[in-house]
Amino acid sequence: MSTPPAWATELVARVCADADVAEPRLAWRRRLAEHSTGVTRRQEGAIAVRAGTDETDQRLTLLHELAHWLAPAARRGRRSDHHGRAFYATAFDLYRRHGLADADALRLEAARYRSALRHAVDLGVEGAVAARDAHRAAIRERPRRRWRVLVAEHRIRLERDGRWTVCSICGQKVVGITLARVRRARRPMRHVLMTSAS
Numbered sequence: 001m002s003t004p005p006a007w008a009t010e011l012v013a014r015v016c017a018d019a020d021v022a023e024p025r026l027a028w029r030r031r032l033a034e035h036s037t038g039v040t041r042r043q044e045g046a047i048a049v050r051a052g053t054d055e056t057d058q059r060l061t062l063l064h065e066l067a068h069w070l071a072p073a074a075r076r077g078r079r080s081d082h083h084g085r086a087f088y089a090t091a092f093d094l095y096r097r098h099g100l101a102d103a104d105a106l107r108l109e110a111a112r113y114r115s116a117l118r119h120a121v122d123l124g125v126e127g128a129v130a131a132r133d134a135h136r137a138a139i140r141e142r143p144r145r146r147w148r149v150l151v152a153e154h155r156i157r158l159e160r161d162g163r164w165t166v167c168s169i170c171g172q173k174v175v176g177i178t179l180a181r182v183r184r185a186r187r188p189m190r191h192v193l194m195t196s197a198s
């Protein structure tokens with residue numbers, strides 16, 4: 001465990017003073033990666049950050065955890081609200097007030113939680129609509145898995161193959177619940193064998 005950098009200690013003090021809440025203890029470690037990770041442990045009164053090499057991301061990570069630290073004052077945390085709209089209202093406000101550009105906040109939050117962009121759009125964060133559209137376009141362009149039929153639909157015909165029961169038409173193993181169901185079925189059950197390629 002290393003000593004938190006001075007800017008981080010000051011940031012915790014400033015955010016908590018503004019919100020009039022007690023300060024958490026800040027635990028700080030390094031990690032050999034670009035991005036930082038963080039966790040807020042309320043019972044222990046602590047925020048732990050594992051700081052990556054990107055300094056903007058370190059700052060965002062600490063502010064993100066501070067938003068969790070402040071959140072219960074606004075709304076007693078139901079689990080579903082952990083990264084909900086109320087959380088992001090607090091978080092984006094902190095980012096803006098403590099020196100993060102909206103564009104950086106959007107980029108780094110979207111890399112963690114996809115829902116961040118939706119909430120940012122609702123909250124009217126500048127550039128959020130463009131960021132969401134760009135994100136959607138990127139997802140659309142990702143190559144999809146293409147499925148094709150390897151063996152056309154057919155009636156399952158069970159046969160033994162060593163210790164397994166297989167369908168003699170397509171060779172698929174038939175096991176467990178499916179096997180029991182095929183054996184019990186009044187009408188013959190049907191089967192199709194698909195294969196995927198990206």
Ligand SMILES: [Zn+2]
Nearest residue numbers: 064068082083
């Ligand atoms: Zn979080």
Ligand SMILES: [Zn+2]
Nearest residue numbers: 167169170191
């Ligand atoms: Zn078959």
